[in-house]
Amino acid sequence: MSKVLEKLQLDSTPINTKGYETLLKLVENTSRDSFDLNYGLFMYNVNAMEQLERMDFAFESLKKKLFGSLHGVLRKELFENSEKLKALQEKSVKQNGALSSHRETVKIR
Template identity: 90%
Template sequence: MGRVLEKLQLDSTPIKTKGYETLLKLVENTSGDSFDLYYEMFMYNVIAMEQLERMEFAFESLKKKLFGRLHGVLRKELFENSEKLKVLQEKSVKQNGALSSHRETVKIR
């Protein structure tokens, strides 16, 4: 995991949590080892491929969860905007009488 974080080129920031400091230390500790050592550990670890697949699954699962919430936020905004449009149209009808035969468009800002 430290090698993956190293690829992100993380830097210390003025606002950092203890967890972020720990991640930076992890990168520092793992990047100090040679890639040859890292490669040998991969080659001779009988569960190395399983671990890589589990990491890939974990990233995909996290992405799905994040995008799932994003979809919910967008849906909520769209729904709220459609409700605002409906209220504006109803106010317009009350103020101006019945809608004319052609369709009127109300922009929400």
């Protein structure tokens, strides 16, 4: 995990939280670990593959949740905009009279 955190190149920001400060300290403390140490832990730790799979699953799970939330927000905005457009069209028809065809709509614009 230390090499993953090191590759993120995290920097201090003006709005660091206490948790982020702790993360920066962790990166500072573990980034000095050599690749050979990480490789040795990977090669000789019987749980290494399971840990990598769990980390991969955790990232994928978080991404799905984030993108799922994004999808909900976008869908809500699309439907709200669609409803607003429909309301504007209805208001325009009431004020200007109904248009008989799409071609007539195009001619007016």
